[in-house]
Amino acid sequence: MILRFFWIFGVIAMASALVCITRKNPVSSALWLVVTLFALAAMFVLLDAQFIAVLQVLVYAGAIMVLFLFVIMLLNLGRPAPTDIRGPLGLLTATVLAGALVLQLRVLSESPLPSSIQLPPGAITALQQQQGIVGAVATPLFGTYLIPFEIASVLLLAAIVGAVVLAKRKL
Amino acid sequence: MLLSPALFISAVLFTLGVAGVLFRRNVIVIFMCVELMLNAVNLTFVALAQTLGMGGQVFVFFVMAVAAAEAAVGLAIILAVYRHRQSVSLQNMNLLKDG
Numbered sequence: 001m002i003l004r005f006f007w008i009f010g011v012i013a014m015a016s017a018l019v020c021i022t023r024k025n026p027v028s029s030a031l032w033l034v035v036t037l038f039a040l041a042a043m044f045v046l047l048d049a050q051f052i053a054v055l056q057v058l059v060y061a062g063a064i065m066v067l068f069l070f071v072i073m074l075l076n077l078g079r080p081a082p083t084d085i086r087g088p089l090g091l092l093t094a095t096v097l098a099g100a101l102v103l104q105l106r107v108l109s110e111s112p113l114p115s116s117i118q119l120p121p122g123a124i125t126a127l128q129q130q131q132g133i134v135g136a137v138a139t140p141l142f143g144t145y146l147i148p149f150e151i152a153s154v155l156l157l158a159a160i161v162g163a164v165v166l167a168k169r170k171l
Numbered sequence: 172m173l174l175s176p177a178l179f180i181s182a183v184l185f186t187l188g189v190a191g192v193l194f195r196r197n198v199i200v201i202f203m204c205v206e207l208m209l210n211a212v213n214l215t216f217v218a219l220a221q222t223l224g225m226g227g228q229v230f231v232f233f234v235m236a237v238a239a240a241e242a243a244v245g246l247a248i249i250l251a252v253y254r255h256r257q258s259v260s261l262q263n264m265n266l267l268k269d270g
Contacts, residue, residue: 010180010258017184017207021191026199033203036184040210043180047173049217052231056213059235064206064209064242072199075253084196084260094193099222105182109175118222127225141229152236159240166247170256 006046011041024083026072037061048124050133086129177218184211198249200261202242209238 005038013036020032037060044053085091128136182200184207191204213231220227256263 004177010176014180014183014187017187018208021187021200021204026197026203026268029200029203033207036207037210040214043177043214044217047217047221048227049231051221052213052217052228054197055232055235059239060206060210064239068199068203068244069251071243074250075199075259077197077199077259082266084200086194086196090194094190098190101189102182102186105185106179109178109182112228113222119224124221124225127257136225137228137232140225141232144226145229147234148233152233155240156236159243163243163247166244167250 001082002046006043009039009046011044013043018097026077027069027086030072034061034065037065051137087095126155174218174222177214181211181214184208184214196261198252198261198264199246201261202245202249206238206242209234263270 016032016035016039020029020036022027023032037056041053041056041061044056086094096153124136130140188204188206188208188211191207192201195204213234216227216231216234218227220231234250253259253266
């Protein structure tokens with residue numbers, strides 16, 4: 001049952017991603033990407049990552065895609081324009097390179113995981129019942145990964161300052 | 172149980188993102204394709220977190236922070252370029268190429 005739902009959302013994600021990269025209009029591209037992001041959030045729920053799914057909807061679909069749409073409308077790119085898709089040679093190159101990449105990833109995904117580092121099945125669910133869904137993510141985030149977390153906050157500060165400096169006409 | 176379909180879907184999404192970067196010329200669409208690739212990697216992280224521990228989910232958190240920073244700075248750069256060139260097409264961004 002879970003597997004069937006997973007495949008349904010996976011097919012939705014793959015199909016809307018395909019539609020997203022082939023739309024001429026950037027606004028419809030962005031909206032199809034939002035469909036992909038929502039399908040991915042549903043897949044995260046099925047993979048026992050409920051908190052990440054909420055973050056996906058809030059941060060990606062809610063904030064980043066609104067930023068994209070905002071810039072598209074600020075630059076007035078929604079109007080009909082000649083297509084920006086490359087000619088047949090570019091399409092052929094892209095298809096060949098993408099096919100090679102998907103074959104490589106297929107081989108990589110079939111390499112077995114060493115059993116010494118694998119958790120027993122149901123370990124994550126047990127951990128979530130013990131610590132709570134948010135607590136299970138927060139405990140390593142503020143413990144083992146505390147320094148990367150602080151560096152991420154500095155990165156976000158730098159990004160805010162950089163965006164203001166770049167986008168402002170006159171400081 | 173869900174690991175191999177998740178890895179397959181993630182590979183397909185990443186490849187679609189790469190193909191989009193290769194055959195589009197609009198910088199904003201290319202940027203969205205980069206976001207698509209980051210999301211494919213997130214799916215791999217979450218799927219592997221089920222068997223390898225919560226570190227994968229924590230890394231998705233960091234990927235989201237980096238993606239947000241990248242989107243803010245990248246879109247600001249696109250705005251700045253648009254002011255100079257009146258275009259978001261990669262064909263018109265050849266200042267370094269002409270020499």
